[in-house]
Amino acid sequence: MSKPKICTPTPIIKKDIKKAIEGYSKVWESEESIFEEMCFCILTPQSSAKQADKVIKQLKEKNLLEKGTAKEKEPYCKNVRFFRTKAKRLEEAQQKFPKNKLKKILIENGLPLNPLKAREFLVKEVNGYGLKEASHFLRNIGFGKEIAILDRHILKNLVKCKVIESVPKNLSKKTYLEIEEKMKGFCKRNKIPFNELDLIFWSNETGEVFK
Structure with missing residues (x-):
């Protein structure tokens, strides 16, 4: 199965994402x-x-x-x-x-x-x-390798990628952690660094990388 198109950044955006993540690590x-x-x-x-x-x-x-x-x-x-x-x-x-x-x-x-x-x-x-x-x-601050930022923007993209069926009406702690694990599995299957996926979603919609 090929990687979903919305998870594939352009070469320029990919470079910007790498730069952003390097910048996060320096904040510490x-x-x-x-x-x-x-x-x-x-x-x-x-x-x-x-x-x-x-x-x-x-x-x-x-x-x-x-x-x-x-x-x-x-x-x-x-x-x-x-x-x-x-x-x-x-x-x-x-x-x-x-x-x-x-x-x-x-x-x-x-x-x-x-x-x-x-x-x-x-x-x-x-x-x-x-x-x-x-x-x-x-x-x-440089510690995003194991954690997901699940805002509505990310959740909608996870629906598009069929990671989840729909955007939950109430994001309880239990639901948050369950979706986080599903997102990790999706990234592993598609060989996407976990801490890059939200930046990829954002940049593919806006054309830029922003924190």
């Missing part, structure tokens, strides 16, 4: 970048990655990413939905996971050897994180 070397990615993934639920990225850049420009109150952050968070709630979550994250302690906290809770353990910790401890957001964060 920088405490500032790790904290930035944690905040980015707090902002992404029900908002586009590009809009969340704009917010991060605005907060950094105003020196409000690593400090400041939720009220101070709010004016620069309006590109994303539920910006007041997310501004509060950013303030909570900076207090609970200070930039200079975050990497140590992650190491104490599974990284780099056990990303699945780290994901459980993040879901429990980071306000605003579910399995999808925790997985997105871990992928963006």
Whole structure:
């Protein structure tokens, strides 16, 4: 059986995907970048990655990413939905996971050897994180080889590839983990690196690779 067309990136996109994944692995070397990615993934639920990225850049420009109150952050968070709630979550994250302690906290809770353990910790401890957001964060800091970012975009493509029959109405933890395993099997059968599949789906629809 041949590989589905939507799982086959163009040579240029394939090069961009490899470059993106190499970039993720370098994030782990920088405490500032790790904290930035944690905040980015707090902002992404029900908002586009590009809009969340704009917010991060605005907060950094105003020196409000690593400090400041939720009220101070709010004016620069309006590109994303539920910006007041997310501004509060950013303030909570900076207090609970200070930039200079975050990497140590992650190491104490599974990284780099056990990303699945780290994901459980993040879901429990980071306000605003579910399995999808925790997985997105871990992928963006270089630990995406074992975990799937199951947003609606990915799920729809998994339906097209006949990995799942339909997009589930409610993505419980049990369902999430079951689909993640099916996705791993699909990647193995088609010789697709597991941490590349979501980027392949995204790039084939948009023509670009974005985190």
